[in-house]
Amino acid sequence: MKLSIREKKVTRSAGGDTIVFILLVIGGTFMALPMVYTISQAFKPMNELFIWPPRFFVRNPTMANFYDLFLLMEDSWVPITRYLFNTLVITAFGTCGHVLMASLAAYALAKHKFPGRGVYFNIIVFSLMFAWHVTAIPNYLIMSHIGWVDTYLAIVAPAWAMPLGLYLMKQFMEQIPNPLLEAARIDGAGEFKIFWSIVMPNVKPAWLTLIILSFQSMWGETGARFIYTEELKPLPYALNQIVSGGIARAGTGAAVTVLMMLIPIIIFIINQSKVVQTMGSAGIDK
Amino acid sequence: MSAVTAPTKAPRLTRWIKRRLSSIVHDVKSNKISYLFIAPFGIFFFGFTLLPVLLAMGLSFTHYNMLEAPQWIGLQNYLRLFFADDVFLIAIKNTFVFAVITGPVSYFLCLVFAWMINDLQPRLRAFLTLLFYAPSISGNVYMIWTYLFSGDSYGVINGFLSYWGLIDKPIQFLTDPDWMMPIAILVTLWMSLGTSFLVFIAGLQGIDPTLYEAGAVDGVRNRFQEFMYLTLPALKPQLMFGAIMSITGSFAAASQIIPLVGFPSTDYAAHTVVAHLLDYGNIRFEMGYASAIAVILFLAMVITQQIVQGLLRNLDS
Numbered sequence: 001m002k003l004s005i006r007e008k009k010v011t012r013s014a015g016g017d018t019i020v021f022i023l024l025v026i027g028g029t030f031m032a033l034p035m036v037y038t039i040s041q042a043f044k045p046m047n048e049l050f051i052w053p054p055r056f057f058v059r060n061p062t063m064a065n066f067y068d069l070f071l072l073m074e075d076s077w078v079p080i081t082r083y084l085f086n087t088l089v090i091t092a093f094g095t096c097g098h099v100l101m102a103s104l105a106a107y108a109l110a111k112h113k114f115p116g117r118g119v120y121f122n123i124i125v126f127s128l129m130f131a132w133h134v135t136a137i138p139n140y141l142i143m144s145h146i147g148w149v150d151t152y153l154a155i156v157a158p159a160w161a162m163p164l165g166l167y168l169m170k171q172f173m174e175q176i177p178n179p180l181l182e183a184a185r186i187d188g189a190g191e192f193k194i195f196w197s198i199v200m201p202n203v204k205p206a207w208l209t210l211i212i213l214s215f216q217s218m219w220g221e222t223g224a225r226f227i228y229t230e231e232l233k234p235l236p237y238a239l240n241q242i243v244s245g246g247i248a249r250a251g252t253g254a255a256v257t258v259l260m261m262l263i264p265i266i267i268f269i270i271n272q273s274k275v276v277q278t279m280g281s282a283g284i285d286k
Numbered sequence: 287m288s289a290v291t292a293p294t295k296a297p298r299l300t301r302w303i304k305r306r307l308s309s310i311v312h313d314v315k316s317n318k319i320s321y322l323f324i325a326p327f328g329i330f331f332f333g334f335t336l337l338p339v340l341l342a343m344g345l346s347f348t349h350y351n352m353l354e355a356p357q358w359i360g361l362q363n364y365l366r367l368f369f370a371d372d373v374f375l376i377a378i379k380n381t382f383v384f385a386v387i388t389g390p391v392s393y394f395l396c397l398v399f400a401w402m403i404n405d406l407q408p409r410l411r412a413f414l415t416l417l418f419y420a421p422s423i424s425g426n427v428y429m430i431w432t433y434l435f436s437g438d439s440y441g442v443i444n445g446f447l448s449y450w451g452l453i454d455k456p457i458q459f460l461t462d463p464d465w466m467m468p469i470a471i472l473v474t475l476w477m478s479l480g481t482s483f484l485v486f487i488a489g490l491q492g493i494d495p496t497l498y499e500a501g502a503v504d505g506v507r508n509r510f511q512e513f514m515y516l517t518l519p520a521l522k523p524q525l526m527f528g529a530i531m532s533i534t535g536s537f538a539a540a541s542q543i544i545p546l547v548g549f550p551s552t553d554y555a556a557h558t559v560v561a562h563l564l565d566y567g568n569i570r571f572e573m574g575y576a577s578a579i580a581v582i583l584f585l586a587m588v589i590t591q592q593i594v595q596g597l598l599r600n601l602d603s
Contacts, residue, residue, distance in 0.1 A: 011502055011512045012405070020402045024414065027399055031418050031476065037442070038430045053449035054442045101327040108323035115313045120324060127335055128530050129591040131538030133560050134584045137567045137576050138338035138345065141352075161330035164481070191319045220425040236425070243429065247440055250433065261424035265416070268423060272412055279481075280488035283523020284530075 035261070041254035042066070049251050065251035069259075072242055072252065078230050080238065087219065087235040090152055094218040097160040099210045103203070106169035107195050111181060121170065125284070127163045136225070143226060154226035159218060165210045171281045172206035173199065205274035212271055216264050236260065339584065345577035352571055363578035374579070376554045377562040380467065381540065384558060385590070387471055389536035392478035396528060399479065400486035401513065415487055422480035431473045432546060435459035460547050463555030470543040470556050477542070478535055482528035489524030493517065522598070529594050537587050559583050 041049070043061040073080035108114070109121050139158065140149075148154040176199060184194045200207070222237045239260060243253040268275070314321060346363055348356035367374050403414045421427065434442045437458040444456040459465045493516075498506075501516045518525070540558035547556045550565070559579060567576035 011498070011506055011509050013508060016509050020405070024399075024402055027395075028414060028417055031421060031479075034430050034434065034476070035420065035424070035427060037434065038427060041430075041433070050440065052445060054440070054445035056442070101330070105324040105327035108320040112317070112320040112323070114317035114320040117320075120328070123336070124331075125530075126588075127331075129534060130339075130584055130587045131534050133538060133541065133563055134342060134580045134587075135335060135338035136563075137573055137580060138341035139334055141341065141573070142333065142338065157330055158334035161327050161334060163331070163335070166327060191323070195323075216423050240426070243426075247438075250440070254430070257425075257427050257430065261420075261427045264423045264425065265420055268419070269416060272416065276415070276484060276488045276491065278488075279485045280492045282485045282527050283489060283521075284526040285523045 038254050038257050038261075041251065042258045044251060044254075046251065065255040069242070069252045069255045073238075076238065078233075078238075080235075082231060083233060083235040083238040086152075086223075086232060087221075090155055090221060090223075090234055091215060091218040093152065094156040094159040095211055095214040097156065098162060098165055098214045099207050101160050102162075102165040102169050102210060103200065103207060104195065105166055106173050107199055109166075109170045110173035111176070111178070111199075124163045124166055128167060140225065149226055150228050150232065152227075152232070155218075155221055155223055159214065162214065162217075165213060168209060168213075168278055168282055169203065169206050171283075172203050172278055175281060176202050205277040208271045208274045209278040212264075212267055212275060215267060219264060220260070342577045342580045342584070345574050346581045348574040348577075350572075350574040350577075352573055356574065359574070363575050364582075366575070367578055367582065373554055373557065374559075374562055377557045377559045378582075380555075380557055381537070381559040381586075383467065384471065384474075384540065384543075385533075385536040388474045388478065388539060389532055389590075392475055392536065393482065393528060393532040395475065396479055396483040396532070397486055397525075400483055400490055401517065404487060404490040415484075418479045419483060421477040422483075426545075428473055428477055428542060429545060431469075431476075432460065435469055437461060461552050463551075463553045466547045466551055466556040470546060473546060474536075474539045474542065478532075478539070480531070480535065482531045482535075485524050485528050485531070486521070489521045490517070493520045526595065526598050529598055530591060533590055533594060534587065537583065537590075559586075 037056060040056065040058045042065050043063070044055075044058045045060055045062045045064055048055055048059060109117055143149050143154045148157070180198060180202075181194055184198050189198075220236055221234055222240060223232075223234050224237065227233050227237075239256045242249060243256055345356060347358060347360060349359050349362075350356040399418055403411050403418070406414065433440070435444075436442075437444065437456050437460060441456060441459070443459070444453070447453045448456065457465065459469050497516055497520060498512060501512060506512045506515060538560070540560035541564075543551075543556050543558060544561055544564070549561060551557055551561075559582065563576055563579045563583065566572045566579060570576075
């Protein structure tokens, strides 16, 4: 069998290949099945959704669930386009702010020497170690104290300073050769000019990665903790309301899930090679 | 004696402070541009990550219900947690079991699948990377597991099991205390091949192929020897970073359990520290008590991280 699916090497035996192949098939199937089932579910007509014994794959695919979803949306008190607009605003502001702030800070940390630089970076690495649950309550108190509850700032501002983004960006920027920056300095370029026209174009994979990471968290944001005005609530909140309709909404719910998961996955597919390139420099060298 | 030394000491102290201050001012002035670069991120990071942690620590020593001013009660919250709150002890036990299983297993799965995928041709590699990574970025697609495991006749797994005649009444996967934790762990593992997985894939691709060629000449016979003696040491920086992400993930994943098994879960069988925190913070508004829970969670995370980092650092010795 010469239809090899990998490059030839002396350390690879046919027996080992078979084991790896079997493990990958099992793992891949386990990963894929729930998602395949979701997609299949979204295209099932009513009689197939509630058939017994249950059917995994759809027999007679239909768009009825998506059609129902749009009908439901038309009937909603706040138009669905408003929810979509809210999510787009949150995603755009959150992502742009994060990429810009993280890149600025990463540049100084990677390429400048100044007192406090080590402490600053160590605190960032340290904060990778705890989850948002720890800060949830005090965050709410702070937001209500400065009057940001029920505004997008309460969601967007903490996301601007996500430590993972700064960490990845700083590690990636260290690879930029210093002579390149020195040459620009000799030519009389200011630091902001260097940052914008030399550093940023050179770290494109890194900021694409930051965009993806930030996009994922902002796109799925339900705003449940901070947003109380119906007109300000983001799309996932509205869609969750539809899904929580229970078993009667099984089909529509699956349609919602398919739509919501499609966009982050498409964005990841487009940028996959750039993301992997960025992650390559993410190791901790000590 | 003290009356004599005090006057000379005081000016020395103020002189020292002045010198220190002027050197700080000098530092800031000469590095103004660098501080400008780090300021925007720093401000928001301090305000919404660092300050909250400090605030939680402070509030954990108070009684605070958001209506009256916080009242200092010393260690009472902590004493109540460990000596008067049986549910919290259940939560700690569950979180521990959950983290001890999902953390290492997900770390191991990330590494092994990344390693196996890395051997493949670029196209297949890209496809499988996407397939394994997708569940972690697909938002609430994990809710589909509630349909799969549902205890009524529409539950797919129950449906198949009874159709094949393996069971005569549906298994209550999501409400039976014996089943809830295993199911929660399974679902968490399913969606845990996230950032660590990508970092491992990237790290493996970055390893110089000549390392393997030299290894083969030096007598590395099979892929497992190669993995142990060449790949793992070369991957150490990524392994350190992946460990951080996996541990944080295994503690934080508790929030995905709640939509799966309900809140509160039957007999608190899947009640975690995070669920306990949400209970007191979001429902009962006992903010001081909730803060004490948050502090415990914080300490647990940080201590685990330090232990694991220490272990990994000594890996090659």
